Amino acid sequence: MTIPMKQIKLRKLKMRLKDPFTTSFGTMQDKEFYITEAIDADGNRGFGESVAFTSPWYSEETVQTNLHVMEDFLIKILQENEINHPNEVSELFTPIKRNNMAKAALEGAVWDLYAKRKGIPLAEALGGEKQEIDVGISIGIQPTVNDLLTTVEHYVQAGYKRIKIKIKPGWDVDVLREVRAQFPHTPIMADANSAYTLKDIKHLQKLDDLNLTMIEQPLAHDDIVDHAELQAVMKTPICLDESIHSLEDTRKAIQLGSCKIINIKIGRVGGLTEAKRIHDYCQEHGIAVWCGGMLEAGVGRAHNIALTTLTQFNLPGDTAGSSRYWEKDIINPEVIVENGVIKVPNKSGIGYDIDEDALEEFTIEKKVFNF
Numbered sequence: 407m408t409i410p411m412k413q414i415k416l417r418k419l420k421m422r423l424k425d426p427f428t429t430s431f432g433t434m435q436d437k438e439f440y441i442t443e444a445i446d447a448d449g450n451r452g453f454g455e456s457v458a459f460t461s462p463w464y465s466e467e468t469v470q471t472n473l474h475v476m477e478d479f480l481i482k483i484l485q486e487n488e489i490n491h492p493n494e495v496s497e498l499f500t501p502i503k504r505n506n507m508a509k510a511a512l513e514g515a516v517w518d519l520y521a522k523r524k525g526i527p528l529a530e531a532l533g534g535e536k537q538e539i540d541v542g543i544s545i546g547i548q549p550t551v552n553d554l555l556t557t558v559e560h561y562v563q564a565g566y567k568r569i570k571i572k573i574k575p576g577w578d579v580d581v582l583r584e585v586r587a588q589f590p591h592t593p594i595m596a597d598a599n600s601a602y603t604l605k606d607i608k609h610l611q612k613l614d615d616l617n618l619t620m621i622e623q624p625l626a627h628d629d630i631v632d633h634a635e636l637q638a639v640m641k642t643p644i645c646l647d648e649s650i651h652s653l654e655d656t657r658k659a660i661q662l663g664s665c666k667i668i669n670i671k672i673g674r675v676g677g678l679t680e681a682k683r684i685h686d687y688c689q690e691h692g693i694a695v696w697c698g699g700m701l702e703a704g705v706g707r708a709h710n711i712a713l714t715t716l717t718q719f720n721l722p723g724d725t726a727g728s729s730r731y732w733e734k735d736i737i738n739p740e741v742i743v744e745n746g747v748i749k750v751p752n753k754s755g756i757g758y759d760i761d762e763d764a765l766e767e768f769t770i771e772k773k774v775f776n777f
């Protein structure tokens with residue numbers, strides 16, 4: 407049955423992270439992003455969240471390009487086409503190249519609206535089965551090794567199922583060796599955000615002694631060839647993040663042997679439909695997957711939780727509790743992590759209510775598009 411869409415609302419929000427987050431590219435603390443809302447003729451409201459940052463350091467998209475692509479291209483496509491199922495949205499968006507985060511922000515709102523119209527949780531609409539999901543935490547580069555050890559201790563005590571540590575040249579093997587010495591049994595992984603090249607092979611091989619669960623995106627953001635060369639000489643599994651934008655990228659990376667694990671981020675791959683396709687393909691090919699994070703507010707967090715209920719998400723993701731990021735989140739209740747586990751909500755759609763006051767408080771711009 408056609409989804410009778412009546413309106414799309416875009417709200418630009420500005421929220422301040424409790425603590426600055428530092429990667430091999432730099433530091434961020436203020437986060438701007440769009441909350442998208444798809445409203446049907448009966449007044450049902452589906453929500454999505456854009457995950458691009460204000461500068462294009464993680465990928466080429468930004469908050470500003472997300473707005474441009476949504477309002478000048480993608481919303482027009484939604485206005486001009488009937489949609490029966492959210493699976494159709496990514497197909498309709500294919501004439502627009504890349505801009506996956508803009509696409510995912512709108513597609514996510516349509517998925518939530520679809521699930522709410524059916525009265526089922528988004529997780530169920532996606533085919534997810536898990537009632538609980540295991541989560542880890544991603545720790546940014548810290549001022550000193552002692553700060554890092556204290557931070558790791560805090561999250562290990564809080565029960566997170568694995569600790570991801572951001573690395574860069576000069577903050578890598580020695581630092582991780584100290585963390586491993588202090589936490590001999592904790593699942594630990596490293597994320598380089600593409601800070602190395604094949605010239606660093608010998609140095610990266612030293613990580614093999616540290617029993618890391620994986621190393622994420624050691625080489626260039628657009629590479630799968632050099633990663634295959636590196637994986638061939640490293641015991642530690644390589645996980646690809648930045649290099650994977652689609653099922654096609656996934657197929658090629660697996661065929662080349664570029665990685666043993668894939669970090670699926672809904673925004674990076676253009677939405678839930680493509681994320682599920684990648685999940686299914688990895689399941690058929692015995693490749694482990696987990697759900698990455700983009701420092702999302704509650705709506706994006708809820709989408710990540712729903713996706714992670716699919717069974718091949720067999721490694722803890724980066725979806726930590728709301729309080730790790732925000733003084734106040736925009737959903738009710740906030741996402742709570744207990745002993746490294748999130749209980750999947752069983753209400754319809756994304757499963758969390760929007761905190762309308764918080765949404766209003768953080769909104770700095772609104773745009774409405776009628777159908």
Ligand SMILES: O=C(O)CCC(=O)C1=CC=C[C@@H](O)[C@@H]1C(=O)O
Pocket residue numbers: 429464544597599647698699700701702724725726
């Ligand atoms: O807690 C989260 O949402 C994950 C944080 C995180 O590790 C990342 C967020 C955004 C960009 C990157 O630096 C990074 C990642 O590469 O996975």
Ligand SMILES: [Mg+2]
Pocket residue numbers: 597599622623647648669698
């Ligand atoms: Mg990463």
